[in-house]
Amino acid sequence: MSGRRAADVLARALGTPNPMGGPVVVSVFAVRAMVTAGYLTDLSGDPAQPALHPEQVAALATHPDLTHLLSQAAPLGPDQAAARLGVRRVGFDRLVRLEWLRSTEETPV
Numbered sequence: 042m043s044g045r046r047a048a049d050v051l052a053r054a055l056g057t058p059n060p061m062g063g064p065v066v067v068s069v070f071a072v073r074a075m076v077t078a079g080y081l082t083d084l085s086g087d088p089a090q091p092a093l094h095p096e097q098v099a100a101l102a103t104h105p106d107l108t109h110l111l112s113q114a115a116p117l118g119p120d121q122a123a124a125r126l127g128v129r130r131v132g133f134d135r136l137v138r139l140e141w142l143r144s145t146e147e148t149p150v
Contacts, residue, residue: 044069044091047081047098051111054102067111074114075101 042050052059052067059065073091075081080101085092104110117125122142123133136142 042093042095044072047072047093050098071114
């Protein structure tokens with residue numbers, strides 16, 4: 042199963058399917074994060090195009106804490122990161138300028 046298909050399965054399990062052509066609820070990035078965290082195994086060896094076992098994806102889709110797992114895997118924008126840290130956006134920007142915070146991974150928009 043492709044990473045995109047796995048993302049669709051997980052989104053449906055949350056009750057919010059990924060819309061066709063619109064912004065996704067669960068992304069392939071989140072699926073790759075589930076692989077990195079050990080919840081899924083990539084059978085392809087190519088992180089850009091993960092291949093996953095359908096039964097393993099189905100098992101993860103029934104995980105009682107799936108929402109929390111995926112929220113921890115989702116990349117945060119600066120507004121979301123500030124909210125998660127409990128600071129105002131201006132404070133977050135200052136922490137970045139002081140290099141006290143830095144991005145661990147950049148994702149294309």
